Amino acid sequence: QLNSTTSDPATLDTADSAESLLAESTVSCSPEIITDEFRAFQIYDCYLVVASDAGLEIIDQHALHERIMYEHLRTKILAGVVESQRLLIPETIECTAVQAAAVLEHSELMTQIGFDIQEFGGTTLLLHSFPVLIPRGSIVRIVLDFAEKLIQKDGRLSRRDLLDHMLHTMSCRAAIKSGQRLALEEMRELLRQRHLVQDSHHCPHGRPTALTLSRHTLDQQFGRLG
Amino acid sequence: QLNSTTSDPATLDTADSAESLLAESTVSCSPEIITDEFRAFQIYDCYLVVASDAGLEIIDQHALHERIMYEHLRTKILAGVVESQRLLIPETIECTAVQAAAVLEHSELMTQIGFDIQEFGGTTLLLHSFPVLIPRGSIVRIVLDFAEKLIQKDGRLSRRDLLDHMLHTMSCRAAIKSGQRLALEEMRELLRQRHLVQDSHHCPHGRPTALTLSRHTLDQQFGRLG
Secondary structure, eight states: OOOOOOOOOOOOOOOHHHHHHHHHHOOOHHHHHHHHOOEEEEEETEEEEETTTTTEEEEEHHHHHHHHHHHHHHHHHTTOOOOOOEEEEEEEEOHHHHHHHHHHHHHHHHHHHHHHEEEEEEEEEEEEEEESSGGGHHHHHHHHHHEEEEEEETSSSHHHHHHHHHHHHHHHHHSTTTTTTOOHHHHHHHHHHHSSSSSTTTTTTSSSSEEOOOOOHHHHTTOOOO | OOOOOOHHHHHHHHHHHOOOOOOOOOOOOOOHHHHHHOOOETTTEEEEEETTEEEEEEEEEHHHHHHHHHHHHHHHHHHHHHEEEEEEEEEEEOOOHHHHHHHHTTTTHHHTTTOEEEEEEEEEEEEEEETTSSSSGHHHHHHHHHHHHHHHHHSSSSSHHHHHHHHHHHHHOOOOOTTOOOHHHHHHHHHHHHHTTTTTTTTTOOSSSEEEHHHHHHHHHHOOOO
């Protein structure tokens, strides 16, 4: 659930560190160093297998990234600092008249989460800007998802819950997908960001992001404990 | 249990391939190649974590190596081809008079498993040769274990079961220990030998050698299946 206070110092601290981390866009390290320090690999282009202090962890790459994106967006929205990317040439979004009306009616909510969408007429919307955290290719799909959510839930959801739903949608669409092969540097970066978010054990939908096999569990499974 | 037929073609085939494999004593490969092709790492200096066709496997390094040693020794004994290392200067083994008597009484059994042990007098035995597969440092401990087993079980165990007990002891003592840090090349070699032994899922004592998490299991755990 969204926390509506913006002055929570812990939240703001997280925002700061997350921001400084994201600024380091490239991590360069030789394979030798990774082999030594960073014991992790990807399986099924879906899960990361990692040796950590907690034991052996298997991480759902999409669920974890979704949680990271969610926390990151949420922190920025609470702090009122969502960075938007302004388009030189606005993009048109084709939708139904009902969808267009729903989006325009909530234009203030859209602005708060980093979208500047204006009326173009009838079944077309004009996208002027979108949050920098969201990949350009996902934008139209996200706006249409929002429109559907607004139509379905409007009047039955508080503004805060609507915002939370939108955050979920954005996080899910913007996160690394299952089936995406990750480079070692990407795995490393994802795992590093993990420690910066609260509640990283579950994705925003409640699915676990990681399965941990502690030494005790392993020793038990292998009959090493008596 | 020991299989007393020596003409089993499957057993002999295994012996052949195992032998040719052991001949490749060094495996050279650069870390880059390992990182790409060979997705495995060690945790707690005890378990190997491996991506395989079966899924994610966690392997007890000692239990697996014990099973490999056991199968290897067993195959060689059945084929009557245990290679012995002859010592230029025989090693003395101090034990009790009862232990010495028990070992000497079963000298033919000892020969069959690769040991040449002679009487030296009283509480001392003379070791002339030992199986090449066994690390030199484990020999005295293994002979004393044998002596104890022979004293405890003699008359109550068949020759075949005695031999099997001895194989277990040798395999356990000769195998990589838990707590031993493995180089990537050693991990690679251990995992390669794994596919050459029958029944590699359990150590000779019945403990599992591997825990497998299939894609289906993982997808279930992560709520990816409906």
